[in-house]
Amino acid sequence: MSDVAISSAKQAVTKGNLTEDWLALVIGVLVFALSLFSLGGIDLLGWAVTTSVYTDLGKALAPVAKGYAALGGLGSLAATYVSLLVVLTAGVAALGGDIKRFILAFTIVFAIAYASWIVGSYAYIAVVTPADQQKFGISWSLKLTNEGGFIVALVAGLVIANIFPRFAEWLKEAIRPELYIKIAIVILGATIAVTAAGRLNLASSILLRGVAAIIEAYLIYWSVVYFVARKWFGFSREWSVPLASGISICGVAAAIATGGAIRARPAGPVLVSSLVVVFAVVEILILPF
Template structure:
């Protein structure tokens, strides 16, 4: 074959692999697809009820099931296979649109899904995840690691770490399906609708509690973020590329915020991955410590303790879990003293505070994109054009904002008779969000070769995390919680 023919063939092959979409746009489209299929259940057939879900278990035979009982005929194994097949087809097409190799992705993703979901399954064992006295009684167990379902994320991360550091050839073979940024971006888009419906529900919960929850925005974005950024830059000498995702991960809402703001400043993908691995580990540490500190010192200020969990614990699942543990501990402590509070208010306050923080991820990403375009990376003597802000803005955040807006409009505008169906539909979409989080943490583990991480500075990143989290984030959060919730107590039980 002539050199010209070879060159032509090479050009055609390169063109065939040329991306049709960016990862941001693909994440937005796939997240919106899940959201749209969920909403179809409002007036038509349930299109997502077959997705697999795992409940707390001691007998593995009954742990898996379709999320909607209308699909019970599938059984747990059938729902698991259907979920794998659906993700394989949709993500495989997406990877092909990104210019990847769909065949290699299919083979690698099958093993990735099996290992990641297997870790989640083990993490749902009652001896790992049970936290409340009611769960202990229901399963007849005397002990548990009390990791909640977040333990499944930890096990998925740990499984990935073992592969990265013990089986490097397997890690290399899996690379086509190891796409943590794509997975987490899809999850964030789906998260928008879940947050909207949750916010709408909390408006009926107590307007005074919600107004106090706005304090979380001021604290997380104006106090935490600035101080963590300063510490990372001045005390530890990190570049802006590292300091921004680190400040976002510690101060806002962990993995989602680190990746969204990392994209806004065009940080290398490795940077938010490093931060994300730290976030999930420290969140579990907080879940194991803070509720018991609240029981010891804040038993007579239950809503201060509740807000503290929302402000201090940096992932959604861990924050809500911490709120649930805190509620169980404080209700029992006060009941023993003859004070019986109405259940739900402590956990609801934690969730409300966390939601207010999460809602502004997109706003903060846009602000950082504007600052970096016009003040950090601008060309001397030239003014940044608005188009540059658009180019830098993480496009998947548009999907997040759109699902949030639609979800909020439906939550307030739907016929009351349809609102239970809306909640159920969004819950099914949220099951996919959990799946993408599982894949994210497994993928982060597979990318985390300790030798490379150490060379990239993860030891110093962890030092920043420890200094900031235990040096001031937890304690400033406690102070803010006291200022806004001190003296406010839940209503007494009838």
């Protein structure tokens, strides 16, 4: 990668007082720290919204913890939106972003994203087993699980991007896939660590499988994909590295994390992530058969 590319990448990521990587770490650790209060019987995050498979829309949403049942589904959804908006707006301010535009754009993106997830959780789309079909009183289902919401979101994104390009451009201030995925990686890593620490058998299994996965993914698949991308397709290192990570390790998360580590311009990891999502959607539709 040329010095100019490296410089532009750094400027794209670092616009304020924090880098995107450090911001993701701070937010992820903050969420993890708040979750630790539950060890003392104080649930500070139980108000977050969760979505269940449903036929009655009024029963689709609920707080994660029963102790916050008084909030109701819409109340927990509102609390989730407000908390995300406050934390992420502070982060965008630290990165030097346009706060007013982010607030407006994030509100719209959040509404579209969660509406897609709710649609994907509809029983006729999500239910998988015959027992669950009987439970909900339905005779058929697409059997996509509630992850069918990803397909709905993908379709919504394609419609907006291709039919309303100016609107899509305006929304870009709130569409920060690298930041969101990095935050998720930090939280997921902390969750796995705590779970493994509490279960010795699980911890040993994770360590054993982790070593095997490292040897397989890093030493075999990664190097093969990188070689093919460079030798046969003529991709630059900036594109080949996230591509190799995305294919060999862990899809979107690996591509985004690797792109940030090598200071790649955002376009590369984002396009690799889009490629992964497209193939995942195709697999979701085809593999059940």
